[in-house]
Amino acid sequence: MAKRLAIIASKGTLDMAYPVFILASTAAALDMECGIFFTFYGLDIVNKKKYANLKVSPIANPAMPVSVPNIVGMLPGMTAMATKMMKDMIKKSNTPSIPEFIEICHETGVKMWPCQLTLDIMGINPEDLIDEVEPTCGAGAFLDYAVDADMSLFI
């Protein structure tokens, strides 16, 4: 039986979306099964209106390549600037964008489940989600998948 990787994607920022797809696409290449449960802010990663424009916050983020004091990070436009800087660095390394990674994962059989509760809480319609996702599911269905996984990650 194939090894299985179960991932919970709980954050909706660019820096937290990348590890999810890097690990998922690699798992598929290593002939592992992989399923991702997108919950709470992580649902933004599969939201049509947001997934191509995920952001990096310079506030309370001491790991920024160029250190930004929080009081400067609060200024209008700083999040956009930090995001652009990060996207430029990612592009320079020839790393795929988030939409490109979603395509790679979808093509290689990675299952992407949106959390039904998150849709209900945040008032999101299933039509707002990208076409690559599976039908929405709940914690029970995801745990049923994860209990047979060899690795489970909360990102």
Next chain:
Amino acid sequence: MAETIDVKPDSVLDVKGLCCPMPVVKAKKAMDALEPGQVLEVIGTDAGSKGDMPAWAKRSGNEFLGFTEEEGGEVFHFFVRKGK
């Protein structure tokens, strides 16, 4: 492992300039097009691939034959034989 690998590849994949995880993702795709026993050569510049390629080969049921480094240690040639 700065040795020569005495094997003639059936297919060559150039992933120079690509970073993790793309060499492995593209190698998997290229390997899918080969027949069991055939050899894929992957040419890349990602230093992390020195660990990733053998791991990928092992996990995907293929045989890692080894790798060579070009002078300067910036370009790597990985050789993987497709499993049954």
